[in-house]
Amino acid sequence: MLTRRHIVVAAAGAxxxxxxxxxxxxxxxxxxxxxxxxxxxxxxxxxPILLHITAPWCPxxxxxxxxxxxxxxEPKFKNLVVxxxxxxxQKALLRKLHVVQQSTLIAYKGKTEVGRSTGDTNTASIAALxxxxx
Numbered sequence: 081m082l083t084r085r086h087i088v089v090a091a092a093g094a095x096x097x098x099x100x101x102x103x104x105x106x107x108x109x110x111x112x113x114x115x116x117x118x119x120x121x122x123x124x125x126x127x128p129i130l131l132h133i134t135a136p137w138c139p140x141x142x143x144x145x146x147x148x149x150x151x152x153x154e155p156k157f158k159n160l161v162v163x164x165x166x167x168x169x170q171k172a173l174l175r176k177l178h179v180v181q182q183s184t185l186i187a188y189k190g191k192t193e194v195g196r197s198t199g200d201t202n203t204a205s206i207a208a209l210x211x212x213x214x
Contacts, residue, residue: 111148111162114170122161128213129188130160133179135167140183143201151207156214187213 111132112118122129132148134141151157165173167182177186186196187209194212197205 111152111164114163114165114173118161119163122163123188123191126190128157128160128210129190130162130210130213131165131177131184131186131188132162133165133167133174133177133182133184133186135182138167138182140199140201144183144185144206147201147203147206151203151210157210160210160213185209189213 114131119129119131130148132141132144134144148162152160152162165177165179167174174180179186181198183200184196184198185200185206187194189212195209197209200206200209
């Protein structure tokens with residue numbers, strides 16, 4: 081038998097859950113692996129693009145991931161396309177992009193490269209780099 085207490089507790093729980101969902105950050109799709117077709121499509125659409133050259137063994141890359149993840153949830157970066165390039169297996173692409181080190185971030189505004197950094201784990205400077213893509 082339901083008592084008044086059960087109803088009040090259930091209503092409070094529903095209200096709390098509804099509030100939590102309403103203020104939860106909008107989930108953004110996880111960064112995807114680089115493909116020429118995805119990169120070209122994003123460029124043709126004039127989207128902001130970040131190429132993240134990463135390696136699974138790289139401690140700097142691991143430090144960059146949560147920073148990028150947090151920045152990507154900000155509303156101003158909602159259209160940012162993040163493409164991961166594997167430092168160990170995509171050597172021809174790295175030569176084409178003139179990249180010699182993992183943990184490199186390359187920012188594009190459509191088809192134009194607007195900045196790059198290597199080894200940066202400072203949230204403010206990474207945010208400034210992403211800001212150039214807008």
